[in-house]
Amino acid sequence: MQIGKVKGSVVATQKDEKLADLKLLVVEVVTHRNEATDRYVVAVDAVDAGPGDVVLFATGSSARQTSLTDNKPCDAVIMAIVDSWDLGGPNVYEKWTDT
Amino acid sequence: MQIGKVKGSVVATQKDEKLADLKLLVVEVVTHRNEATDRYVVAVDAVDAGPGDVVLFATGSSARQTSLTDNKPCDAVIMAIVDSWDLGGPNVYEKWTDT
Amino acid sequence: MQIGKVKGSVVATQKDEKLADLKLLVVEVVTHRNEATDRYVVAVDAVDAGPGDVVLFATGSSARQTSLTDNKPCDAVIMAIVDSWDLGGPNVYEKWTDT
Amino acid sequence: MQIGKVKGSVVATQKDEKLADLKLLVVEVVTHRNEATDRYVVAVDAVDAGPGDVVLFATGSSARQTSLTDNKPCDAVIMAIVDSWDLGGPNVYEKWTDT
Amino acid sequence: MQIGKVKGSVVATQKDEKLADLKLLVVEVVTHRNEATDRYVVAVDAVDAGPGDVVLFATGSSARQTSLTDNKPCDAVIMAIVDSWDLGGPNVYEKWTDT
Numbered sequence: 392m393q394i395g396k397v398k399g400s401v402v403a404t405q406k407d408e409k410l411a412d413l414k415l416l417v418v419e420v421v422t423h424r425n426e427a428t429d430r431y432v433v434a435v436d437a438v439d440a441g442p443g444d445v446v447l448f449a450t451g452s453s454a455r456q457t458s459l460t461d462n463k464p465c466d467a468v469i470m471a472i473v474d475s476w477d478l479g480g481p482n483v484y485e486k487w488t489d490t
Numbered sequence: 491m492q493i494g495k496v497k498g499s500v501v502a503t504q505k506d507e508k509l510a511d512l513k514l515l516v517v518e519v520v521t522h523r524n525e526a527t528d529r530y531v532v533a534v535d536a537v538d539a540g541p542g543d544v545v546l547f548a549t550g551s552s553a554r555q556t557s558l559t560d561n562k563p564c565d566a567v568i569m570a571i572v573d574s575w576d577l578g579g580p581n582v583y584e585k586w587t588d589t
Numbered sequence: 590m591q592i593g594k595v596k597g598s599v600v601a602t603q604k605d606e607k608l609a610d611l612k613l614l615v616v617e618v619v620t621h622r623n624e625a626t627d628r629y630v631v632a633v634d635a636v637d638a639g640p641g642d643v644v645l646f647a648t649g650s651s652a653r654q655t656s657l658t659d660n661k662p663c664d665a666v667i668m669a670i671v672d673s674w675d676l677g678g679p680n681v682y683e684k685w686t687d688t
Numbered sequence: 689m690q691i692g693k694v695k696g697s698v699v700a701t702q703k704d705e706k707l708a709d710l711k712l713l714v715v716e717v718v719t720h721r722n723e724a725t726d727r728y729v730v731a732v733d734a735v736d737a738g739p740g741d742v743v744l745f746a747t748g749s750s751a752r753q754t755s756l757t758d759n760k761p762c763d764a765v766i767m768a769i770v771d772s773w774d775l776g777g778p779n780v781y782e783k784w785t786d787t
Numbered sequence: 788m789q790i791g792k793v794k795g796s797v798v799a800t801q802k803d804e805k806l807a808d809l810k811l812l813v814v815e816v817v818t819h820r821n822e823a824t825d826r827y828v829v830a831v832d833a834v835d836a837g838p839g840d841v842v843l844f845a846t847g848s849s850a851r852q853t854s855l856t857d858n859k860p861c862d863a864v865i866m867a868i869v870d871s872w873d874l875g876g877p878n879v880y881e882k883w884t885d886t
Binding site for chain 3: 498502509528533541550562564
Binding site for chain 1: 522551552556559572573575
């Protein structure tokens with residue numbers, strides 16, 4: 392998994408029928424030091440995430456292992472909202488102090 | 491998933507029999523800020539897309555989860571045509587204003 | 590899928606028994622503008638390709654979806670020989686004018 | 689598989705229900721010469737690893753082949769703690785001399 | 788598949804039980820012109836390879852398609868020892884002249 396920040400959402404009305412009702416979010420990947428990168432992924436939201444949330448996403452076939460994405464043409468899923476993480480010292484990120 | 495712009499199509503008559511009748515499109519990957527990149531993918535079209543369309547594509551085993559691509563040697567599929575997306579402010583891309 | 594040019598072949602006599610009789614080709618990846626890159630893949634040939642041919646290859650689990658590669662430890666397969674492709678204008682590549 | 693060093697852990701209370709009780713560790717990828725890189729992965733711990741441990745991790749569908757991660761939306765798993773490795777000469781890394 | 792050179796091996800006693808008895812080798816990836824790269828992979832050996840051997844390795848779910856790696860948390864496998872390869876001219880590599 393990688394960590395990312397939800398930046399916005401994608402609207403698509405003409406799509407494979409299996410994708411009906413799935414929320415598609417634009418996630419900007421961050422480093423483990425919580426630095427922005429230029430990489431992104433469009434991921435299905437399985438945990439009621441929204442813009443500004445820092446999240447974990449899984450890719451590949453693992454992205455189909457939620458009840459929401461099972462058997463669907465989806466290669467990225469947000470499967471957790473991050474509260475905090477550390478690298479052996481103080482927290483690198485804390486949801487409750489994120490502004 | 492990633493966002494891309496359909497640029498053209500690939501013609502191939504000598505191919506694995508499972509690929510008969512599939513439309514193969516050349517998709518140039520764009521950033522989440524809608525900037526062109528040098529990366530591309532050849533994807534099977536599952537949503538009647540065409541040149542100029544901005545699309546979502548899925549890769550890997552997820553590309554086989556449409557009725558069109560099931561059990562086929564296809565590792566990329568266009569599964570949605572994008573109407574618009576945003577990064578928390580005004581839309582970065584809008585199909586109806588795209589020229 | 591990506592587009593590549595077949596450059597040569599790999600000889601390997603000591604190999605997993607499932608790989609017996611499979612032809613292994615060295616494919617140099619090209620850009621969608623038909624420029625050479627430094628990237629390559631060794632792929633199983635499922636379409637009777639040979640040196641000089643411009644081909645499509647699929648990677649990952651999708652590479653096992655041909656009758657030739659089913660259930661085999663193969664992560665790349667040539668599943669089409671390219672006749673031509675375009676990017677919205679004249680053909681970028683044409684097999685019949687390739688020298 | 690790649691080699692990495694466990695740096696810390698991720699706390700996430702709002703997550704897919706299949707992820708309950710899984711320990712999520714931040715692993716910094718190292719080169720085969722045991723040099724730090726800027727790449728990382730968040731991996732499920734299947735071997736009781738902790739900060740400072742040098743580990744092997746597997747990604748993709750292979751990350752779901754432990755009893756802990758089976759059928760879960762997890763694309764990276766720590767499946768071994770490294771004791772040592774070499775590149776044909778003296779050990780590049782030894783757990784018992786790592787400080 | 789990619790081509791690599793076996794450089795050494797990894798020792799790991801604390802590991803997922805499915806990995807017992809598997810030999811883990813450090814493989815340095817080479818280009819198709821047989822140039823060293825900085826990339827590596829730790830792969831399970833399915834063909835009795837050893838340091839100095841030039842090998843083919845498969846990654847992802849395809850790495851689990853040998854009898855040795857079936858259903859195991861392994862994302863890379865050495866499935867062939869390379870005798871030689873060419874790029875349309877003289878051999879780029881020959882095992883019998885490799886020193």
